[in-house]
Amino acid sequence: MAHAMATQWLTGAALAAALAGMTPATAQNSSPNASQAGPAARCAALAGQVTGDMEITAATWHPQGRTIQGPPQFPATQMAPHCLVEGIINRRMGPGANGTQAQYGIGFELALPVEWNGRYLLMGGGGLNGSIRPPNGPVAAGTNDALSRGFAVASHDSGHKGAGFDASFHADQRAALDFAETSVRTVTLATRQIVQGFYGRAPHHSYMTGCSTGGREGMLASQRYPELFDGIVIGAPAMRPGYSNMGIEWAQVLLNRTQPATVAGPAGVTPAERSLIDRQLTRQCDGADGRTDGIIANVEACRSFDVTVLSCRAGQTEGCISAPRVEALRTAFGGLTNASGRRVYAPIPWDTGVTYTGPGLPGYLPAGAPGPFGPATAAREIDVDERLYQVDWDAVGRLTDTAYWTNLSTYLGRGAKLMYFHGVSDPWFSAFDTWDYFQRARATNGVEAWDNAARFYMVPGMLHCSGGNAFTSFDLLGPMVDWVERGTAPSSVPARRADGQGGEMPLCPHPGYAHYDGGDPALATSYSCRQPA
Numbered sequence: 149m150a151h152a153m154a155t156q157w158l159t160g161a162a163l164a165a166a167l168a169g170m171t172p173a174t175a176q177n178s179s180p181n182a183s184q185a186g187p188a189a190r191c192a193a194l195a196g197q198v199t200g201d202m203e204i205t206a207a208t209w210h211p212q213g214r215t216i217q218g219p220p221q222f223p224a225t226q227m228a229p230h231c232l233v234e235g236i237i238n239r240r241m242g243p244g245a246n247g248t249q250a251q252y253g254i255g256f257e258l259a260l261p262v263e264w265n266g267r268y269l270l271m272g273g274g275g276l277n278g279s280i281r282p283p284n285g286p287v288a289a290g291t292n293d294a295l296s297r298g299f300a301v302a303s304h305d306s307g308h309k310g311a312g313f314d315a316s317f318h319a320d321q322r323a324a325l326d327f328a329e330t331s332v333r334t335v336t337l338a339t340r341q342i343v344q345g346f347y348g349r350a351p352h353h354s355y356m357t358g359c360s361t362g363g364r365e366g367m368l369a370s371q372r373y374p375e376l377f378d379g380i381v382i383g384a385p386a387m388r389p390g391y392s393n394m395g396i397e398w399a400q401v402l403l404n405r406t407q408p409a410t411v412a413g414p415a416g417v418t419p420a421e422r423s424l425i426d427r428q429l430t431r432q433c434d435g436a437d438g439r440t441d442g443i444i445a446n447v448e449a450c451r452s453f454d455v456t457v458l459s460c461r462a463g464q465t466e467g468c469i470s471a472p473r474v475e476a477l478r479t480a481f482g483g484l485t486n487a488s489g490r491r492v493y494a495p496i497p498w499d500t501g502v503t504y505t506g507p508g509l510p511g512y513l514p515a516g517a518p519g520p521f522g523p524a525t526a527a528r529e530i531d532v533d534e535r536l537y538q539v540d541w542d543a544v545g546r547l548t549d550t551a552y553w554t555n556l557s558t559y560l561g562r563g564a565k566l567m568y569f570h571g572v573s574d575p576w577f578s579a580f581d582t583w584d585y586f587q588r589a590r591a592t593n594g595v596e597a598w599d600n601a602a603r604f605y606m607v608p609g610m611l612h613c614s615g616g617n618a619f620t621s622f623d624l625l626g627p628m629v630d631w632v633e634r635g636t637a638p639s640s641v642p643a644r645r646a647d648g649q650g651g652e653m654p655l656c657p658h659p660g661y662a663h664y665d666g667g668d669p670a671l672a673t674s675y676s677c678r679q680p681a
Contacts, residue, residue, distance in 0.1 A: 187209070187262055188231075190231070191207050191209040191346075192209065193207075194207035194233055194346070195207040203236050203237075203239065204233060204235040204342075205234050206234040207231060208232045210227070210229060210231070211262070213229045213230065214227050214232075215227070216282040225282075225284065225286070227259065227282065227284050228261055228263075228296045230259040230260055230261045230262065231259070231260040232259055232260075233257065233258040233260065233339075234257050235255070235258075235338075237338060238254060238307075239252075239253035240252055240253060242322065242323060243320050244316055245314075245316035245319070246316075250308075250317070251309070252307060253307065254304055254307045255280050255304060256304040256335050256338070257280050257283045257302070257303050257304070258300065258301070258342055259283040259295050259301045259302075260300050260347075261295055261298050261299070263298050264298055265297060266352045266353070267351055267354070268299065268300050268301075268302070268339075268340055268343055268353070268354045268355070269299040269300070269301045269302070270332070270335065270336050271285055271303040271362065272287070272357065272358015272361065272362020272363060272366055273304070273358065273361045273362050274362055275312065275313060276312075276315055276361070277304075277306035277307075278309055278310030278314060278317070279309070280305045281303045283295065283301040283302055284296075285625070287357040287359050287381065287613075288359075288383060288623065288624040288625055289357070289626075291621060292623070294355075294625060297625075297626075299355070300343045300347075300351065302336070304331060304335045307322070307327055308323045308327065318544055324544050327544075327548070328547040329368050329372060329548075332356075332376075333373045333376060340354065353378045353632060353633060354376065354378055355377060355378060355381075355628065355632075356369055356376075356377045356379075357380070357383075357624075357625060358381075358382065359613035360383070360384055360385070360386050360576075360612065361386050363385030363568075364385045364386045364550050367550040368550050370559045370564070370566060371550060371553040371556065372553075374556065374564070375562070377564060379567075379629070379632045380564075380565075380566055381568075381624050381628055382566065382567070382568045383613055384569070384582070384612055385550065385568075386576070387550040387551045387577075387581070387585065388493070388549055388551050388577075389545070389548075390542060390545045390549075391492060391539060392577050392581070394484060394493070394530075394532070394536070394539065395496075395578075396575075396576070397525055397527075397530060398480065398484050398530055398532065399476075399512075399514060400414060400514045400524050400525050400527075401527050401528060402479055403416075403417070403473065403476050403480070404527065404528050405472075405476065406470065414514065414516045414517075414523075414524035414525060415514065417477075417515065417516075421469050422513065424458055425455070425458070425469075425502070425513070426503050428453075429444065429450070429500055430442070432453050433446070433449060433450035433453055433498070436680075437449075437664060438664035438665065439664035441664075442609070442617060443500065443609055444608050445653070445656075445662045446663075446680055447497060447499070447579075447658065447659070447661060448659050449681070450498050451495075451498075455474055455481070455498070456474055480496070481495060482495055483495040483496070486533050486536060487533045493578070494580040494584055495578065496512055497578065499608060500573070500617065501571070501609045501617065502575075504611065504615075504616050504617065506615075506616075507615070508614070509575055509611050509612050509615055511575055511611065551581070551585055554589040554591075554593070555592055556589060560593060560601045563601075563632070565601050565602070565628060566602040567602070567603045567604075567624050568586060568602070568603070568605065569606075569607055570606060571609075571610030571611050571612060571613065571615075571616065571618070572606050572610065573610060574611060574613075579606060583604060583606075586604045600637075604658045605622075605624070605655045605657065606655070606658045607619070607622070618645075619643035619644055619651075619655075620643070620645070620646045621643065622641050623641060624638075624641060627641055639656075639657065639677065640654035640656045640662070640677050641655050642672040643655045650670060651669070651670035652670065652671065652672045653675055654672045654677065656677035659679065659680055660677045660680075661677070661678060662677060663676055663677070663678040
């Protein structure tokens with residue numbers, strides 16, 4: 149099946165011939181090919197190539213690399229020297245918003261490094277995609293992205309253009325299907341053929357990294373296209389967004405109910421309440437990892453966190469939280485339930501990042517202010533069962549839902565590996581939901597097979613994919629390559645603060661945690677991985 153699909157694109161010899169200005173027929177009788185030309189000339193020769201429904205719209209040589217700007221809270225990044233290939237697959241018109249017509253097609257970029265290490269990496273997307281991120285492969289790569297290491301890196305928009313959470317592309321069937329799953333395979337096969345033509349040989353190993361929607365795409369690649377990749381790093385996968393979004397709204401409704409009926413706006417957890425919760429988290433959970441430092445490394449030990457001790461006693465008005473509000477928080481963190489009391493979404497971890505109000509995404513606790521999905525609801529009621537019915541019958545939502553397929557026998561049977569990571573304080577998707585999938589997959593595939601192929605890393609204090617008062621800079625890509633290609637199974641990995649404030653601590657395969665043993669707390673060697681009691 150994979151071979152048949154690949155023949156839609158140029159074969160390595162045919163593409164090399166095109167780059168050298170030869171027809172495929174002449175190439176069969178000629179020994180020289182494009183791999184013998186200089187990289188700048190080979191790069192320029194790519195521009196304008198059209199093969200089947202794939203167009204290479206531009207090819208630009210960047211011998212000194214180029215500077216790219218990331219999110220506002222992060223500094224600009226310098227990409228390593230490369231040939232930047234831009235293109236589109238299946239360009240066409242289709243239905244768009246409000247009965248209009250829109251242009252569709254899978255837009256992609258491919259960075260071909262000057263110093264290629266023989267490896268290929270596909271970047272996952274984010275949100276509802278709709279834009280092409282610079283192809284440098286930064287996810288879970290620490291301070292040395294995939295392109296800088298010599299990977300050929302591809303990124304794409306999954307088949308449509310759009311900003312934020314614009315879902316109007318769902319009107320086009322092919323665009324919806326490309327977003328849901330097929331663009332991952334289509335782009336991988338197409339760009340790997342370009343890589344082969346440019347360098348004169350195919351990648352010897354292929355990898356994928358992504359977080360959020362990119363994490364979901366990594367999951368679907370292992371589930372639906374098990375032959376595509378040798379190793380996938382999956383971060384905070386958006387695998388059940390319909391349920392998690394409802395859980396966020398449900399938590400807001402629970403808190404709204406604690407306000408007097410005369411208050412019309414959404415309720416927020418006050419700064420004083422946040423401070424009380426922080427102090428109680430420190431008291432009950434923080435020291436369970438050997439050091440009280442604002443980082444709850446022993447995640448499992450905090451499952452027993454009791455917020456009810458903060459309830460005001462009779463006559464108490466300071467240093468406490470009203471009993472109704474405490475009950476609302478306890479219920480919300482316990483996980484979304486339906487009318488019969490059955491849990492339909494995972495519990496939310498209690499972690500120091502839930503009270504975060506700094507740059508970027510807020511923590512999980514409702515602030516009564518606009519959040520990632522717009523203004524907070526002021527509703528005091530929510531029909532959970534009716535909403536669940538809507539989510540269950542959302543066709544695109546069901547197709548993008550990767551939480552249920554756990555049979556990865558083909559993927560694991562090839563010796564391919566998986567590494568998951570999730571910020572414990574993620575306000576969008578519960579880290580416990582991803583951990584639940586990990587455990588179910590372990591049961592399906594067998595303990596030995598799974599433990600020989602998969603690892604899970606909780607990142608204490610980290611929000612959604614990044615951010616928070618936490619050690620959010622870590623490298624899983626290097627250990628993944630060592631595991632796939634050298635058989636060296638990963639254990640702990642050092643993590644550092646992305647803001648450059650210094651210090652490091654290890655991330656341990658969950659449920660293990662980094663226990664402080666003594667010495668300089670800023671050194672990862674002062675910690676050891678232990679299992680929770």
